[in-house]
Amino acid sequence: MLSFTNPLKNNPQATLRLGLGLLLLGAVPVAQAQVRLPRLVSNGMVLQREAPVRIWGWAKPGEAVSVAFQNKTYRATTGLDGQWRVMLPAMQAGGPYDLTIKASNELTVKDILVGDVWLCSGQSNMETPMSRVRDKYPEVIAKANNPRIRQFEVPLTYAFSGPKADLTGGSWVPTTPQNVLKFSAVGYFFALDLQAKYQVPIGIIKDAVGGSPAEAWLSADALKQ
Template structure:
């Protein structure tokens, strides 16, 4: 009987010990980057009421917290200015040491295939870029594709130092973004958290309740048809690829998506909802910069592609701290995966450097439609970022005007002193204007920064 009691005691002891170990979500690991000059959130699991002590090597302070009755704990830790490498010791009944931790700027990079696209897919100057891609102060956290019907508490991913091999198989847009940031931020460490899945609609990247509780979003989601390359149901990627690291401090988010939503009539509302939902989850109004999809032949007899581009433009009017880059000048119309990813990443970075970091002062946006003035038989079009307006090819007519009937006709264009005036013999009383209004229409209007104007309609 005594022997039985001893065996039972040992079994209970071993069981308790096995459940007592502190565990961390995969986002906390060697080589990670933490947001500088911030109170960053750490969390994990331990035995209920177990004390967890965190000691970062950049500080003399010990951070202590106890796991609750759900075996969960979280705590905020103050980070210094950019630097490293550091280590972080986390102790309870067991001990975890995170090594080679950098303090810098962390960005979430998400979307579909053009964000996912790596140098291994075949990008412009890919061989040379791969060879030169050894940057120890740039780190990738590449998140594996998974889906879930409910929010998850961990995910598949790991932090990696940017070497030629890592860069080769990571987001090219994110890489060029990070590299450009470092040029102006003087080698501040950059963390790039990449959650992307080719061919996926925006609806799978936001919480399900955001869609279900909004009639417009819900109707759009119900029209999505199943595809063989990924989920189309609301929240499936959000649950497994975003939610598990909500709260990991980030500087901002990058987004390159929209092709999978071609045909949607309210994509601006969808994208606005996604941005607002992420900010709400993070409890932070972080900057959100995105890429306008490129001109591409999505088929004849519809304007599905350019309608998405215009919807993306409209988001700028309704969302604070948002920015959009136009890439029609570096994208062919016969490839839905443009190979020249360097200017895409650099334009996103320039937005961040001007708007968020305020270390760069050049013009970083092309001409952006700002309204019209009707002058009897002509219309004057107003643009933001209109310094040095010029047409790259005056023979290509991309401006159209229409009257009350909304039947558009090519317009005669007069450009003088950065002011564009439009008229047409077919339109006696003009009321509406549109520009580059076609799925494959490539903008020929630029400003002095040699950046193209976005397509638009004033309807």
């Protein structure tokens, strides 16, 4: 079973809060004294073009937070739950850019691209990395030097008590001959075709588990319906 999903494209309510199953804004960790960000909002990330994008994080309740991006500043106040969030307006493809968050401390997310973001989920056919097909595609791997195609791999964890506020790991990785060996093979060839057609940065989020049943990707409420 393969699934390519772009939940952000042409959706005015779309945000970076992707339905990864492991990541949910409604689940809140203990509030931190300093502003911090989820794993997905990190160096090298790809933001969806032509759709509003939500940037979020955590800080001390009541703390004022400012987010500076593309010469504009967006402001929020952290709620009692320890969360803050701002909406970036729809943007055209481009980059790289930096994004700076200021509160009691300051964080800068670097090397951000704006393009198309795709969630690549499924079972072993989507999970299979390029390293498994290196003998069949040696030239493709040798030529894989493209910083405008990036992958974020969701780490394999199990959550039996409900959605988690953040992932346990993961980072945005640009395409190099070494890095691409960990990319989803199906996802990478899909990204190559998309970039050739649209000429924009492509971000793929690999969230696939071999042999996983469809029920494992659904919430408890969805299973009850």
